[in-house]
Amino acid sequence: MKNLCAFTFAALLFITNSANANRELASSNGCMGCHADTKFDGPPWPELAGKYKKFQGQADAAQIAGEKLRKGGFFKKVKAHQKLSPATATELMQWIIDGAN
Ligand code: HEC
Structure with missing residues (x-):
């Protein structure tokens, strides 16, 4: 229950900060439970962005x-x-x- 509250609060924070539509999407799909901007359980976002940067401009x-x-x-x-x-x-x-971003 405590976790759920924390999650709801985090989700609300992301929703209010609506400048980043896709961060919200990541948040609402639970991605933030393991990925963050610094080292966490999963690889951090900047590291993933660096890895996938080579695909920029490729349609599919x-x-x-x-x-x-x-x-x-x-x-x-x-x-x-x-x-x-x-x-x-x-x-x-x-x-x-x-x-x-
Ligand atoms: C339960 C923890 C967890 C959650 C939640 C999670 N991830 Fe991950 N993710 C990982 C771990 C651990 C890795 C590294 C191992 C791997 O590549 O599968 C990873 C790897 C990745 C990778 C790199 C894959 C590759 O091989 O290049 C991407 C992209 C990614 N996650 C995106 C997401 C997105 C988007 C979400 C939200 C839908 C998400 N993750 C939710 C744990 C998680």
């Missing part, structure tokens, strides 16, 4: 990366990745490709 890159994220690797299955819809995964990957 976000969709392909989104599918990959949903499938996961053989040893790395993250539930929060797998439960994304194809459209949301694409949108989030586009956000990361564009710098995860």
Whole structure:
């Protein structure tokens, strides 16, 4: 219950700060539970943005990366990745490709 409150509060913070539409999307899909701007459980956003920067300007890159994220690797299955819809995964990957700001 305590966690739920903390999460709701965090979610509200993101919603009020509506300048970053896709950060909200990441937040509402639970991405912030493991990824942040500094080292956390998952790789931090700036690191991911750096890794995916090479796809900038490639029309279908976000969709392909989104599918990959949903499938996961053989040893790395993250539930929060797998439960994304194809459209949301694409949108989030586009956000990361564009710098995860
Ligand atoms: C339960 C913790 C957790 C949550 C929640 C989570 N991730 Fe991850 N994510 C990880 C871990 C751990 C890795 C590194 C291992 C891997 O690559 O699968 C990772 C890796 C990634 C990668 C790099 C994949 C690659 O191989 O290049 C991307 C992109 C990513 N996450 C995006 C997201 C997005 C978007 C969300 C929200 C829908 C999200 N993650 C939610 C733990 C999480």
